[in-house]
Amino acid sequence: MPELEQLQDVGEFGLISRLTAGASPGCGVVTGIGDDAAVTTLAPGMQLLTSTDMLLEDVHFRRSWHDPYRLGRKSLAVNISDIAAMGGIPRWALLSLAIPADMPLDYLDRFSAGFLSMAAGHGVSLIGGDTCSSRAGLAISVTIMGEQLPAHILRRSGALPGDEIWVTGTLGDAALGLKLLEGGFDSAQPPNAAQPPNAAQSPNADHRPSTALPPECALSGVEGNDFLIARLLDPTPRAAVGQALATSGLLSAMIDVSDGVLSDFGHIAEQSGVGGIIQLDKLPLSAAFMASTHPSASPNYLAVSGGEDYELCFTAPPAHREKICRVMKKCGVQATPVGIVTSSREVAVLNADGSRHHTANAGYNHFS
Amino acid sequence: MPELEQLQDVGEFGLISRLTAGASPGCGVVTGIGDDAAVTTLAPGMQLLTSTDMLLEDVHFRRSWHDPYRLGRKSLAVNISDIAAMGGIPRWALLSLAIPADMPLDYLDRFSAGFLSMAAGHGVSLIGGDTCSSRAGLAISVTIMGEQLPAHILRRSGALPGDEIWVTGTLGDAALGLKLLEGGFDSAQPPNAAQPPNAAQSPNADHRPSTALPPECALSGVEGNDFLIARLLDPTPRAAVGQALATSGLLSAMIDVSDGVLSDFGHIAEQSGVGGIIQLDKLPLSAAFMASTHPSASPNYLAVSGGEDYELCFTAPPAHREKICRVMKKCGVQATPVGIVTSSREVAVLNADGSRHHTANAGYNHFS
Numbered sequence: 001m002p003e004l005e006q007l008q009d010v011g012e013f014g015l016i017s018r019l020t021a022g023a024s025p026g027c028g029v030v031t032g033i034g035d036d037a038a039v040t041t042l043a044p045g046m047q048l049l050t051s052t053d054m055l056l057e058d059v060h061f062r063r064s065w066h067d068p069y070r071l072g073r074k075s076l077a078v079n080i081s082d083i084a085a086m087g088g089i090p091r092w093a094l095l096s097l098a099i100p101a102d103m104p105l106d107y108l109d110r111f112s113a114g115f116l117s118m119a120a121g122h123g124v125s126l127i128g129g130d131t132c133s134s135r136a137g138l139a140i141s142v143t144i145m146g147e148q149l150p151a152h153i154l155r156r157s158g159a160l161p162g163d164e165i166w167v168t169g170t171l172g173d174a175a176l177g178l179k180l181l182e183g184g185f186d187s188a189q190p191p192n193a194a195q196p197p198n199a200a201q202s203p204n205a206d207h208r209p210s211t212a213l214p215p216e217c218a219l220s221g222v223e224g225n226d227f228l229i230a231r232l233l234d235p236t237p238r239a240a241v242g243q244a245l246a247t248s249g250l251l252s253a254m255i256d257v258s259d260g261v262l263s264d265f266g267h268i269a270e271q272s273g274v275g276g277i278i279q280l281d282k283l284p285l286s287a288a289f290m291a292s293t294h295p296s297a298s299p300n301y302l303a304v305s306g307g308e309d310y311e312l313c314f315t316a317p318p319a320h321r322e323k324i325c326r327v328m329k330k331c332g333v334q335a336t337p338v339g340i341v342t343s344s345r346e347v348a349v350l351n352a353d354g355s356r357h358h359t360a361n362a363g364y365n366h367f368s
Numbered sequence: 369m370p371e372l373e374q375l376q377d378v379g380e381f382g383l384i385s386r387l388t389a390g391a392s393p394g395c396g397v398v399t400g401i402g403d404d405a406a407v408t409t410l411a412p413g414m415q416l417l418t419s420t421d422m423l424l425e426d427v428h429f430r431r432s433w434h435d436p437y438r439l440g441r442k443s444l445a446v447n448i449s450d451i452a453a454m455g456g457i458p459r460w461a462l463l464s465l466a467i468p469a470d471m472p473l474d475y476l477d478r479f480s481a482g483f484l485s486m487a488a489g490h491g492v493s494l495i496g497g498d499t500c501s502s503r504a505g506l507a508i509s510v511t512i513m514g515e516q517l518p519a520h521i522l523r524r525s526g527a528l529p530g531d532e533i534w535v536t537g538t539l540g541d542a543a544l545g546l547k548l549l550e551g552g553f554d555s556a557q558p559p560n561a562a563q564p565p566n567a568a569q570s571p572n573a574d575h576r577p578s579t580a581l582p583p584e585c586a587l588s589g590v591e592g593n594d595f596l597i598a599r600l601l602d603p604t605p606r607a608a609v610g611q612a613l614a615t616s617g618l619l620s621a622m623i624d625v626s627d628g629v630l631s632d633f634g635h636i637a638e639q640s641g642v643g644g645i646i647q648l649d650k651l652p653l654s655a656a657f658m659a660s661t662h663p664s665a666s667p668n669y670l671a672v673s674g675g676e677d678y679e680l681c682f683t684a685p686p687a688h689r690e691k692i693c694r695v696m697k698k699c700g701v702q703a704t705p706v707g708i709v710t711s712s713r714e715v716a717v718l719n720a721d722g723s724r725h726h727t728a729n730a731g732y733n734h735f736s
Contacts, residue, residue, distance in 0.1 A: 030415060030518075031523060034524075034639065035454065035523050035524050035525075035639075036419060036450040036451075036453035036454050036524070036622075036623060036624055037417040037418055037419040037450050037451055037453070037454045037456065037512075037514070038417070038418045038419070039415050039416070039417060039454070039521060040415065040416045040418065041415050041416065042410060042416065047398060047407050047408065047409050048407070048408045048409065048410065048416065048513075049405040049406070049407060050405055050406045050408065050460070050462060050495065050496060050511075050513065051404060051405040051406070051462075051496060052462045052464055052496060052497060052498050052509070052511055053464075053498050054464045054466055054498045054500055054507070054509060056466055056500060056502060056503070056507070058503050059466070059500060059501060059502065059503060060500070082404040082405050083404075083405055085404035085405070086403065086404050086405045086407070088405065092418070094418060094419075094420045094511060096420055096421075096422045096509055098422055098424055098427070098507065127418065128418060128419060128420060129420060130420050130421050130422045130509075132422055132424065132427060132428070133427060134424060134427065134504075135424070135426050135427060135504065135505075136502075136503065136504025136505070137503075137504070139422070139424070139466065139507055141420070141422060141464055141498075141509035143418075143420055143462060143511040144405075145416075145418065146405070150398075153407060155399060155403050156402075156403050156404070157403075254404075255404060256404055271402065271403075
């Protein structure tokens with residue numbers, strides 16, 4: 001049996017060729033990978049949206065939990081989620097990797113196949129990046145760019161007292177999935193996750209592992225603990241939903257839920273100069289979350305303050321409720337009103353009986 | 369004496385406030401730091417230029433060599449250099465930091481002051497980023513965006529046989545500076561490098577350490593080994609020169625010299641489908657390089673294949689020589705013809721007597 005090809009066999013430029021073999025030039029790309037900078041053009045009248053996220057081994061992910069294919073998908077998904085939260089159209093991505101010297105090329109091929117499958121699914125072109133060696137673990141830095149007409153861009157700062165607070169999808173799944181993994185639950189490798197090394201060369205093939213979360217217009221399929229773990233390892237950014245909501249003109253503010261809805265609605269509240277009441281019993285929970293016997297599944301702590309939902313939280317006047325439901329129905333994604341914006345400058349979570357819910361944690365703090 | 373403030377005292381959002389306290393909204397910035405994505409606008413008719421670089425502790429820099437102020441400057445400078453190489457106008461930057469838990473806040477304050485001083489010097493606005501904790505060393509990822517009219521953007525692919533090969537400034541200084549540091553040369557901390565913690569709050573003050581490389585229109589000042597080391601630790605991106613050359617319409621191709629002129633001209637050659645002859649005795653050397661008694665200073669190996677010059681290498685028809693000199697004179701930066709583009713598909717380095725120079729290394733390979 002031949003030895004696995006190693007990084008030092010192909011060198012930096014060989015690696016870049018492998019990583020980008022499945023990347024295809026897309027909308028607005030004038031010059032992609034291979035020059036000092038990429039050259040792109042915005043569509044007429046569009047403004048540029050830019051965001052970046054870093055994922056570090058043993059901080060944001062563990063190689064023993066995250067198969068490389070889904071890690072590649074997730075590293076782009078969390079960035080697309082930021083563009084979705086502005087109502088933008090994701091367009092271009094830069095991918096930087098700091099790679100441990102002993103990492104098998106096969107791992108990187110599968111990572112790349114996952115990254116490019118997420119890109120292809122959202123019309124995103126990989127236009128550049130950086131590769132270097134790492135003395136610690138794998139470090140991933142992704143920058144995403146998108147575009148939108150100025151009138152359709154949604155910010156955190158537009159919420160008004162009396163608006164309803166909404167969330168898409170269900171909350172707490174990923175946080176519960178993390179608890180399961182931390183508790184030793186054996187996450188079965190999805191059957192298609194182990195991509196062949198040449199998977200990166202066929203970007204149009206459907207590399208989605210069969211246990212991955214279904215596309216955002218069909219929130220069903222995987223069940224039980226596998227569903228919860230798939231929500232953690234292979235989140236679905238709400239790009240189409242974000243665009244549909246933004247262009248509807250019905251909303252006053254939007255954010256993506258990455259640190260728990262309490263923390264993230266808190267950012268809307270702070271930047272809008274308002275407060276809010278979130279009703280615990282209204283938080284949408286998945287069937288898998290409700291069926292879980294894990295001690296963290298009850299009470300709803302994880303749905304309020306758990307991280308990595310990558311759903312959208314938005315605000316809108318109550319008069320727009322029906323129209324919002326129609327937009328969401330077209331997208332095939334549920335959205336749920338979970339509270340109300342107030343003028344108090346305080347964000348409170350209430351139990352079903354109206355008493356105040358005391359959360360142990362107001363969201364993830366990276367330096368606590 | 370009060371204890372140094374630590375990262376965990378201020379938390380993630382406190383840190384972001386400190387890091388960005390000196391950032392001011394700039395050209396084309398609609399929404400800067402604080403939302404899910406930054407919003408910017410390109411000037412009419414402009415195309416977007418994008419590049420990204422990662423700097424890792426103990427791979428790209430050592431904390432014992434790089435004071436944080438100059439590290440901050442350099443982490444943006446190497447990105448600005450990529451925009452310069454396209455002839456672009458640098459505009460906006462994203463800064464991601466993975467930070468060891470025990471890193472003093474003071475270190476980050478000084479890093480930030482350096483980063484923002486480089487930004488202010490080139491009209492760049494810090495519009496976003498990411499911060500997280502690192503279990504290994506400090507990791508820095510910067511994305512730069514710039515703009516330029518399509519007709520003025522210079523690529524690697526336009527060189528034609530018969531064109532002259534030029535380089536700006538001098539070559540090999542930074543590589544020799546690295547040899548000096550590796551050999552134990554004691555780099556004196558520049559007097560102004562130890563910025564007070566609140567330096568980030570006065571972005572318009574001149575934080576440039578007195579031993580830093582002078583601005584790109586005055587290549588003189590610091591001398592000897594200090595000059596060589598300053599070229600390594602505090603490189604000056606050739607942004608104004610790159611724009612002046614690009615808008616002159618005199619050039620056929622351009623790249624920045626980060627891995628040695630042999631390697632980097634090699635990229636021009638490859639993408640233009642040409643070759644070239646570089647004449648060793650024509651490579652521009654600084655007075656400090658020529659005066660150095662370090663064994664690596666002779667022969668000119670470091671000027672051919674040393675890294676981190678961050679000068680520009682460009683090609684142009686010989687008929688444009690005088691006009692190019694006039695452009696460079698206006699910028700106050702020297703440029704030197706060092707060879708000729710050929711149709712051979714091979715890049716050769718010749719000694720003064722016309723014999724072939726055999727280099728030990730064709731540039732830095734990140735995975736060798």
